Amino acid sequence: MEHVKVFQGNQIGGCVTVISAMHEGKVRRIMIDYGSSLPGSDNEKDFEYPWAEMPVDAVFFTHYHGDHVGRIMEIPPEVPLYMGPVARQVMINIQEALGHNRNISKEERELHLKEAAVLKDDARVRTFRIEEKRCVPVKIPGFTIEPYTVDHSAYDAYMFLIEAEDPDREFGKYITVHTGDFRGHGRRGHRMIDVINVYIHRFNKRKVDALVIEGTMMSRPEEKVLTEPQMQLEATKYLMNHKYAFLVCSSTNVDSLASFYRAAQNTDFPCGRYMFVYSNYFLKQLKLYTKTAGHYSEVYKFKKIASLDSKQELMHEKWEKPKSQKEFMEDYGFLAVIKPEDYHEHYIDEFLKAYEEGRIDQKPVIIYSMWEGYLKPKKDNGEPNKAYNKAWDDFFKKQKAKGVEVKPLHTSGHATHEMLAKVINAIDPQDAIYPMHTEKADEFKMLGIKEELKKRIR
Numbered sequence: 081m082e083h084v085k086v087f088q089g090n091q092i093g094g095c096v097t098v099i100s101a102m103h104e105g106k107v108r109r110i111m112i113d114y115g116s117s118l119p120g121s122d123n124e125k126d127f128e129y130p131w132a133e134m135p136v137d138a139v140f141f142t143h144y145h146g147d148h149v150g151r152i153m154e155i156p157p158e159v160p161l162y163m164g165p166v167a168r169q170v171m172i173n174i175q176e177a178l179g180h181n182r183n184i185s186k187e188e189r190e191l192h193l194k195e196a197a198v199l200k201d202d203a204r205v206r207t208f209r210i211e212e213k214r215c216v217p218v219k220i221p222g223f224t225i226e227p228y229t230v231d232h233s234a235y236d237a238y239m240f241l242i243e244a245e246d247p248d249r250e251f252g253k254y255i256t257v258h259t260g261d262f263r264g265h266g267r268r269g270h271r272m273i274d275v276i277n278v279y280i281h282r283f284n285k286r287k288v289d290a291l292v293i294e295g296t297m298m299s300r301p302e303e304k305v306l307t308e309p310q311m312q313l314e315a316t317k318y319l320m321n322h323k324y325a326f327l328v329c330s331s332t333n334v335d336s337l338a339s340f341y342r343a344a345q346n347t348d349f350p351c352g353r354y355m356f357v358y359s360n361y362f363l364k365q366l367k368l369y370t371k372t373a374g375h376y377s378e379v380y381k382f383k384k385i386a387s388l389d390s391k392q393e394l395m396h397e398k399w400e401k402p403k404s405q406k407e408f409m410e411d412y413g414f415l416a417v418i419k420p421e422d423y424h425e426h427y428i429d430e431f432l433k434a435y436e437e438g439r440i441d442q443k444p445v446i447i448y449s450m451w452e453g454y455l456k457p458k459k460d461n462g463e464p465n466k467a468y469n470k471a472w473d474d475f476f477k478k479q480k481a482k483g484v485e486v487k488p489l490h491t492s493g494h495a496t497h498e499m500l501a502k503v504i505n506a507i508d509p510q511d512a513i514y515p516m517h518t519e520k521a522d523e524f525k526m527l528g529i530k531e532e533l534k535k536r537i538r
């Protein structure tokens with residue numbers, strides 16, 4: 081039997097994998113990820129999964145990005161959902177924030193609150209448990225699923241090893257590894273090859289049949305990749321010379337937020353610079369990362385954080401009178417996360433005004449820490465770029481026209497060509513390689529992988 085089927089694997093985002101097993105004479109299936117196509121993908125409409133003809137016993141989510149979880153509400157209500165415990169809470173925070181967002185319609189708000197209720201339902205959602213530093217395998221009829229954490233721009237992201245029963249096979253099972261989205265250049269990425277050797281292969285005692293692997297970076301060969309610590313160093317140098325820094329960065333990119341927060345702490349040693357954020361939702365996420373990721377490493381502890389909109393007066397024994405938060409920001413500098421949207425422009429303008437009125441001696445700057453592709457109307461080959469975000473591009477152009485410097489400083493959440501080759505060689509799948517999350521599946525053959533592996537690319 082064919083054990084692996086990848087839907088929409090030929091685009092970045094919205095890939096769905098279904099794995100089949102033969103259990104007591106019956107076909108059983110599980111699904112990995114059910115997300116939306118990203119804006120700009122070639123498939124105009126998402127495909128419809130045939131839930132009735134090909135029912136699945138469970139859906140496993142690799143991580144909380146919308147292109148992996150976005151269609152969760154379309155999954156039939158009797159199907160259990162498996163995910164990481166922190167990923168679950170991050171998703172609840174997002175849906176609850178949207179559920180109370182006055183900028184969207186009442187109908188949309190209700191949908192988000194419904195999704196939050198599904199995510200909170202313990203009968204429906206099951207989270208991975210860690211015992212003795214590794215995830216406990218999940219057993220369901222026909223399958224054993226072993227989750228392993230991977231490094232990605234989402235925290236609490238997983239790859240899965242799936243043992244699917246198949247009486248026709250030599251050892252009675254077909255083994256697939258699904259990488260999810262991953263990279264080697266974050267703070268935890270260097271461990272992946274060890275995890276493969278020790279846990280996946282059990283020191284050469286277990287072989288893998290199929291590998292489903294992401295290839296986002298295949299279409300971005302020109303992209304320069306910094307490690308997170310390198311980016312932190314760059315940010316530190318930049319913040320040393322720029323006291324009033326705004327930052328555009330995703331609220332769920334825990335590693336990059338940590339890099340910028342650490343940079344802000346190193347900049348004004350020994351006291352550290354405050355990180356302000358644009359909403360209570362954002363504060364809630366930072367507190368969650370501090371409690372969870374921060375439990376394992378100091379790097380993820382966000383302590384000097386506050387809301388940009390706080391009206392609270394601040395007092396210190398050395399000050400003669402209390403300061404408003406704005407006065408505090410003018411005196412001590414800041415790192416402040418905003419969105420590149422017009423309704424956040426006033427934050428920048430306040431400090432431009434303070435500069436013009438001579439209260440501060442530097443103009444504010446903006447660090448842009450998201451994919452550069454969103455700001456490019458055309459691809460490098462001259463074709464129109466469907467992922468181009470004109471509103472953002474206009475926003476930054478407008479700020480530059482006012483004399484505000486925009487500094488791009490970002491690192492990818494995805495594996496480089498070298499890392500992809502390393503992982504493919506290390507997993508050494510005996511039967512098939514399924515590229516997914518990529519527009520350039522053909523180019524997997526150009527990677528530095530063993531010749532016999534090239535023949536297994538589907």
Ligand SMILES: [Zn+2]
Nearest residue numbers: 143145234261
């Ligand atoms: Zn992702």
